[in-house]
Amino acid sequence: GAVVSQHPSRVICKSGTSVKIECRSLDFQATTMFWYRQFPKQSLMLMATSNEGSKATYEQGVEKDKFLINHASLTLSTLTVTSAHPEDSSFYICSARMVSGGREKLFFGSGTQLSVL
Amino acid sequence: AQTVTQSQPEMSVQEAETVTLSCTYDTSESNYYLFWYKQPPSRQMILVIRQEAYKQQNATENRFSVNFQKAAKSFSLKISDSQLGDTAMYFCAFILVDGQNFVFGPGTRLSVLP
Numbered sequence: 001g002a003v004v005s006q007h008p009s010r011v012i013c014k015s016g017t018s019v020k021i022e023c024r025s026l027d028f029q030a031t032t033m034f035w036y037r038q039f040p041k042q043s044l045m046l047m048a049t050s051n052e053g054s055k056a057t058y059e060q061g062v063e064k065d066k067f068l069i070n071h072a073s074l075t076l077s078t079l080t081v082t083s084a085h086p087e088d089s090s091f092y093i094c095s096a097r098m099v100s101g102g103r104e105k106l107f108f109g110s111g112t113q114l115s116v117l
Numbered sequence: 118a119q120t121v122t123q124s125q126p127e128m129s130v131q132e133a134e135t136v137t138l139s140c141t142y143d144t145s146e147s148n149y150y151l152f153w154y155k156q157p158p159s160r161q162m163i164l165v166i167r168q169e170a171y172k173q174q175n176a177t178e179n180r181f182s183v184n185f186q187k188a189a190k191s192f193s194l195k196i197s198d199s200q201l202g203d204t205a206m207y208f209c210a211f212i213l214v215d216g217q218n219f220v221f222g223p224g225t226r227l228s229v230l231p
Contacts, residue, residue: 043223
């Protein structure tokens with residue numbers, strides 16, 4: 001099946017630093033990628049929708065200047081958490097949307113656990 | 118706006134038994150897709166099964182099957198012959214055919230007991 005690679009899987013950083021998370025679709029072109037945040041024992045919270053070659057669409061309440069999303073190619077989207085603070089500590093998951101033969105599927109990366117000290 | 122509800126926060130089942138997870142959704146549209154995703158302790162999201170709303174036949178994938186009731190806007194997941202590896206969070210999800218965003222339910226934590 002289709003594979004989405006997300007790196008890094010875990011990052012620990014100091015408060016005030018920026019962290020970049022990469023999401024790659026390895027064997028298909030993803031015109032749309034999604035970024036989610038997941039708190040312990042909760043569902044996925046959509047942060048933003050990333051379309052290749054255009055600006056990301058952010059969900060209400062998500063600071064676009066803090067969570068910078070770049071979708072430079074059909075196989076790569078990046079999320080940069082700028083000036084990270086302890087409250088940004090969370091599990092971040094990316095996903096890539098694939099439509100093939102009229103069939104809609106969503107494939108997920110393995111997630112990134114961000115811990116801000 | 119579309120919403121997805123999973124009314125069972127937690128469930129447990131004995132190994133080899135059958136369990137059904139419930140999901141209801143709300144939409145005024147008629148063309149959409151429904152999914153069940155599994156998130157084991159590794160936290161990797163894994164597609165379990167999908168259903169096109171235009172298909173009346175319920176989807177089946179090995180031990181996993183759904184009961185899709187379009188009029189009732191219900192999409193339950195049945196797991197037969199439960200295995201220890203089925204222990205996970207299960208999320209029901211929805212997207213319109215021409216939609217942009219997937220909508221996820223709050224999840225059901227399933228524990229398979231030996």
